[in-house]
Amino acid sequence: MERKLLLLGLLRQHEMYGYQINDLIDAHLGTSIHLTKPTAYRLLHKMTEDGLISFREETVGNRPARRIYTITPRGEEEFQKLLKESLSEYKPAEQPSTISLAFMDTLPPGEVLPLLEKRRAIVVSMRDARLSDESHLGSYQCIIDHHIRHLNTEIEWLSDVIEQLETSKVGG
Amino acid sequence: MERKLLLLGLLRQHEMYGYQINDLIDAHLGTSIHLTKPTAYRLLHKMTEDGLISFREETVGNRPARRIYTITPRGEEEFQKLLKESLSEYKPAEQPSTISLAFMDTLPPGEVLPLLEKRRAIVVSMRDARLSDESHLGSYQCIIDHHIRHLNTEIEWLSDVIEQLETSKVGG
DNA sequence: TATAACATGTAACAAGTTACATGATTTC
């Protein structure tokens, strides 16, 4: 489970509390992995139970205490294990958005084209948002680069599909 | 939900029974979408309840009767609706395998390199399996092409990461 | 003074998986 690896990896670098982790992921990794608050909190609880992380509380004003998590030696072991496993494996990403393209010939090209152009615009704006994200975050840069490359591939593929549709529209 | 679109789209082309659908997906689309048997059967039941598809039974020998599903007019409507929605949207694929790369600097390059090379070999063999799949399946070809492109991007990215590691190993 | 951000969490639900169950037929 990659979210576990992610949390362990983050906590390994600095101690952090849940809210902080959520913010970091939303801000910089949210387009590559989603991890919603409830899931993050649940995982943190579970990993605490399992002895992989531990926390101390810190109170600022009268807000709910921050639970500042640190990785334990057992967590470090688990991290190393998961990391080596995960580095040497590959599970292809599911591409749910792709399925509809298999059925586009159901509709007349004139109807499909604007839909695909809308889709492409979404992908382009995602790519551009990533490109203009100037916060070079050391190790995350690698993931951001990965994401940009795949977004570019997606744009190229979509453009080819669109082009083919356009010529078939003219030709047919 | 893309699996629903997929099932409706398949049944729209020919009537089919569950086992057949599972086979088709395993054989040609399995690397892009997984749909396990229980999920497929459950969806077929639910869509029947909802009036999107209907079935007749066909018995061969003493085996359990095949339930041969056909799309209904309401299913056709739903299909059109889902298709238009899905064509114009884009949800980036989650890339769980990528997370570990953010933490590779945890290990010495000499230890990371063989792991990443193993990973790359997996991706390469997936790509090659797709390339050598000669069963050109009309509309699915588009999805297969999509998949191959992303696998290629993945290979390029991994190769760059590996190359960087190699030079840093020599240089450092 | 209202809204956003801070900080945690629970409850109910949705979706999908694994493992198991059943039994016939074909192939080695």
Place this chain on the structure above:
DNA sequence: GAAATCATGTAACTTGTTACATGTTATA
């Protein structure tokens, strides 16, 4: 006669989401 394939399915579990709950502090 054992193993694979055909054909359906159930039960228990895992994982994650959405919506809701609670209350504080900073900002516009």
